[in-house]
Amino acid sequence: MIEPKVAIVTGGSRGIGAEAVRVLAKAGYAVCINYVSNDEAAQDLEAEIKELGARCISVKADASIEADVERLFDTVDRELGTVTVLVNNAGILMKQSRLEDLSIERFTRVLNTNVLSCFLCSKQAVKRMSTKHGGVGGAIVNVSSGAAKSGSPNEYVDYASSKGAMDTLTRGLAMEVAGEGIRVNGVRPALIYTDMHASGGEAARVDRLSSIIPLQRGGQPQEVAEAILWLASDKSSFVTGSFIDTTGGL
Ligand code: NAP
Numbered sequence: 001m002i003e004p005k006v007a008i009v010t011g012g013s014r015g016i017g018a019e020a021v022r023v024l025a026k027a028g029y030a031v032c033i034n035y036v037s038n039d040e041a042a043q044d045l046e047a048e049i050k051e052l053g054a055r056c057i058s059v060k061a062d063a064s065i066e067a068d069v070e071r072l073f074d075t076v077d078r079e080l081g082t083v084t085v086l087v088n089n090a091g092i093l094m095k096q097s098r099l100e101d102l103s104i105e106r107f108t109r110v111l112n113t114n115v116l117s118c119f120l121c122s123k124q125a126v127k128r129m130s131t132k133h134g135g136v137g138g139a140i141v142n143v144s145s146g147a148a149k150s151g152s153p154n155e156y157v158d159y160a161s162s163k164g165a166m167d168t169l170t171r172g173l174a175m176e177v178a179g180e181g182i183r184v185n186g187v188r189p190a191l192i193y194t195d196m197h198a199s200g201g202e203a204a205r206v207d208r209l210s211s212i213i214p215l216q217r218g219g220q221p222q223e224v225a226e227a228i229l230w231l232a233s234d235k236s237s238f239v240t241g242s243f244i245d246t247t248g249g250l
Contacts, residue, residue, distance in 0.1 A: 006081045007232065008032045008072070010063045010121055011090030013042040015194030016143060019225035020087050021045060021056075027229060030055035030080045034072055034090065036062050055080060063090040063117035073124040084138035085232045086125040088118040088166075091143065093159040095201040107158045114162035118142055118169060122184075126173075130180040137181025141231045142170045143224070146190030146247045156200065163188075167243065174241030183240040185231040190247035192219040214249030 007024045011017040013035035025031050031049060035042040035058065042058040049056035059075050061068035076083055091114045094106055122140055129138035147156070148163035167186060174184035191213060197205040206218035227244045230236050 007085035009087040010034045016221045017089040019221035023225045023229045025049045025054035033058040064112040069120040086140045089143040096155045110158040115165045140184045142186040144186045144188045186243045188245045189224045
């Protein structure tokens, strides 16, 4: 397979996604930063990546809305070329709660943002990457979570359920397209220093829980990004349907 050179990172403007954009750009990929609302973060990162001499665009699009996703991929086709790496990273969690206190609206929003987005973006990617459709192949990396295994009791069962669904999608899609030049894998981070924990109502959550992590500390976004880069690149050419837990041993 030709080494992938055009990457889309959903939720690429901040946190783990932003680090994925940085490592991909440094590795020679042209990169599209997708984001949903924070124009300033996306524009600042785009400028930083261009300073490195890499090709980069940012596209504001809700990854859970089909028309937005179609526009995102069409823009990349036009401005960077056909995508060969997709990182499904966009994700949200909401305030820590027990299941009986969750509303249908919240459950639906979390599932849509975290899983429907992965389905919609993967669909567009497969249409472009699959050798069955005349493509040159590619790699999809899904950013799941250790929550897929823990279930996140008393915190966010909705979020954990979305990541469990994402892992099943990863495995199923990997087998579906394995003969068409596309590899599909996942990373499962836990307790990484990003803004996400503030959305859950506890900005200092990583520090509070760091003593239960076998490696005795929280993780940095770059430590997840390196795993994403490896799974996106031909260095992992014999790996599909697999997961790397970037959890410090949890
Ligand atoms: P973050 O710092 O909160 O960043 C979230 C990113 O997703 C932002 O770029 C945001 O865009 C974007 N986004 C949110 N909703 C979107 C949508 N509908 N469409 C497109 N983009 C959207 O989060 P993070 O901690 O880096 O998390 C990234 C991924 O890692 C998520 O899937 C998360 O579940 C997973 N993860 C994180 C941890 C952790 O400890 N941090 C642990 C396990 C898994 P704006 O800037 O426009 O808001």
